[in-house]
Amino acid sequence: MARPPQNCKSKPKYADGDVVHPYCSKRCASSARSNRPTAHRTKSAVPLCRIPGCSSRVYVGRSGGTGHYCSKAHLRLGTHGCICCRKASAIGPTCFCQSCGDEVFSVAPMIIEVPKDHERYKGVESQFRKKWQHNNNCPEVRAIYKIVGTAESLEKYEQYINKIEAKGNYASQGKTRGNENRRWHGTTRECNIGDKGVMEFCSDPSCSLCCIMKFSFDLTYSENAGMFGGGIYTTSTSSKSDQFSFNSCASGWKPMLLNRVVVGKGYRMTTPDAELTGPPAGYDSVLAEASDSGLNYDELVVYDNDAIRPSYLVMSTIFFVSITTNLCVKHWTQRFRKRAKVYPYCGRTCAKLAAKKKLVEEARLKVHNRPAPPNPPIHTDSHQARSEHGCVFCRAAPMSNASVLCQPCLDVAPDMAGILKVPEDHRNYKGVEKQFKQSWRHETVCPEVKAIYKIVVTNAIMGPYQEYLESVEAQWGFVAQGKPRGNENRRWHGTRRKCTLGDPGNEALCADPGCSLCCIIRESFDIKYYKMATSWGRFGRGIYTSSTSSKCNDYSMNMGAESEWKTLLLNTVIVGNGKKLINDDISLTGPPPGFDSILAEVVPGGALNYDELVVYKNEAIRPSYLVVYSGAPTPECPRARLGEPESSLSGVCLEITE
Structure with a gap:
């Protein structure tokens, strides 16, 4: 019986007459000399070619690696051929062969999934990734579909291209016919089309x-x-269109359309003009360019229905998978499901209560012939507690430790900076709003809080803060004294905003390096920017905060885009062992030895009208909440109305209620 070779130990040794070689082949011998084991695949272990109907095995390389096709010819068909049959070459600029094209257009409109190894898939995916210009991470593309419109619709589009081309002769200039380009568009999805296995259009208008x-x-x-x-x-910019892409269904994917747009002769604009009903005379479209006048990213606007056609549907992952669409409209628990039908309530009792309430309201309206006052929704104590104390995103589960999110939302949350809107009935909202109002100590009337956002920072930013917190706590032992760890407190900070972050519908950080607000939220505070907003600091080169919201309001400024709202940052600050000072010392570059911060206090005859807390290390402070409030004061603050003196609020130190 032939012994196995010394290297691969699978095939018999090669025998040349009476001479038996130690290896099965020259390749096996060469592999042994280079100390690389040879992998011999059996036929059953090698997959078949991806081309439908091909029974050949895929190509196996010299190193044992396999491809996806049996030959170069089939590789060409699979990556450049018809996306339907994958057996014939695509005709011209289409994705189909002649036979499949005739069949597809006869039943259009429809969508067809593009294979992931096809050149069309790679081209669209590359455009999606390269044009993701926001600072958050580019999501993963999960599927791409070719949109097939009706022959009548495509004919009108071609006629429009021919008209624009005849007018501008763009092909002779080395451009595409009609100066055609591909552009992104985000919109709303009510159904699950585009999700795995769902390619049927819904009938919802x-x-x-x-x-x-x-x-x-x-x-x-x-x-x-x-x-x-x-x-x-x-x-x-794909990331800009992503902000206009919404799901009204339960799904972990988001849709975006890549469209063919006839630009023609575009009129460049940097200043908005909401009165336009068409491009200026002699032009075919508007090319809105990014500028300081209001646009952060480009826009292409056309004013003719035939100037644009959807070409591809791109499905990408979403960072936070909202489960609220699967929850009872009353109790925020899972809706009752029977086979494929999902009911709006969690059970029969819940539905009966809702129906009974509706009948009572209708009877009241009929008797009194006037609108009835709204009644609060039916909640049990546990449901109410979940609404006020639960996860600020899904509001369906309790918050996890040291976070405003529940564990399921944390599992899908990316490690990226951003803001999350806090519901108005949540305890965190009430706590921050209360601190804002109670610490408004100027004689002006306290403005109205419009929105509060929880600031989410990355693990890389939060890590040094936690390490510094532990080191300060280990040195002083504040917990044993009944204080927070590291003597951590919340303090206000006002800064400059060049975008409209926090305004209605805008929760995306801008990329302007001159926008201090977005830079602080994204990267936290940096002491190297000391004196950027003011020409000096009373206590030297440090990061300044205050317990007085009205004092920090003086430093909150809208520098770029117009907005009727202002913003303020509420930060967590590690006070540690603070040194109390009442007089200015602009030469300071750090606290005195044995101290961690400066507590500037207000005393009669002193230099300060309001308190300040100054730290001298970047890791001693992190932004926690973004508070958006009206620019014009409104009669909201009870202390301002009562006219209490400023001294009655000095030394206010509210505990952290994350």
Whole structure:
């Protein structure tokens, strides 16, 4: 019996007459000399070629690695051929061969999934990633579908291209016909089309995604609501369109449309003009460029329905998977499901109570012939507690330790900086709002809080803060004294805002390095920017905060975009062992030996009208909440109305209630 070779130990040794070699082949011998084991695959272990109907095994390389196709010819078909049959070459610029094209267009409109190894998939995915210009991480592309419109719709589009091309002769200039380009558009999805295995259009007229893919875009839905009037808006920036992509269904994926747009002769604009109903005379579209006048990212606006057609549907992952669409509208528990039907309530009792309440309201309206006052929703104590103390995102589960999110939301949350809106009935909202009002000590009337956002920082930013907190606590032992760890407290800080972060509908950080607000939220405080907003500091080169919200309001400024709201940061600050000072000392570059911070106090005849807390290390402070409030004061603050003296609030130190 032949012994196995010394290297691969699988095939018999090669025998040449009476001479038996130690290896099975030259490749096996060469591999042994280079100390690389040879992998011999059996036929059953090698997969078949991906081309449908091909029974050949895939190509196996010299190192034992396998491809996806049996030959270069089939590789070419699989990556460049028809996306339907994958057996024939695609004709011209289409994705289909002649046979599949005739069949597809006869049943259009429809969508067809593009194979992930096809050149069309890679091209669209590359454009999605390269054009993601926001600072948050680019999501993963999960699926790409080719949108097939009706022959009539495509014919109108081709006629429009020919008209624009005849007018501008763009092909002779080395450009595409009609100066055609691909641009992104985000919209609302009511159904689950695009999710795994779902490729059927829904019949809901409010599902903008299905309507656009079936009938293309329609100017009648523009409503003159854009910065450049009543047009159809697209952009080359995928991350900008992502902000307009919404799910009204339960899904972990988000949709985005990549469209063919006839730019023609574009009119460049940097200043918004909401009165536009078309491009200026002699032009075919508006090219809105990013500038300090209001646009952070580009926009392309067309004013003719035939100037644009949807081309691809791109499905990407979403960072926070909202489960509220699967929750009872009353109790925030899972809805009752029977087979494929999902009911709006969690059970029969819940549905009966809702129906009974509706009948009572209708009877009251009929008897009194006037609107009835709204009643609070039906909640049990546990449901009410979950609403006020639960996760600020899904509000369906209790918050985890040291976070405002529950554990399921934490599991899908990315490690990235951003803000999350806190519901108005949540205890964290009430606590921050109370601190804002109680610490407003100027004689002006306390303004109204409009919104509060929880600031989420990355682990890389939070790590040094936690390490510093532990070191200060280990040195002084504040917990044993009945104080927070590291003598941690919350303090206000006002800064400059060049964008409209925090205004209604804007929760995305801008990329402007001159926007101090977004930079602090993204990267926390940095002492190297000392004196950027003011020419000096009373207590030297440090990071300044205060327990007085009205004092920090003086430093809150809107520098770029116009807004009727102002912003203030509420921060967690590690006070440690604070040195109390009442007189200025601009030469300081740190606290005195044996101390961790400076506590500037207000005393009669002293230099300060309001307190200050100064730290001299970046890791001693982190932003915690963003408070958005009205720029014009409103009669909200009870202390301002009562006219209490400023001294009655000196030394206020509210505990952290994360």
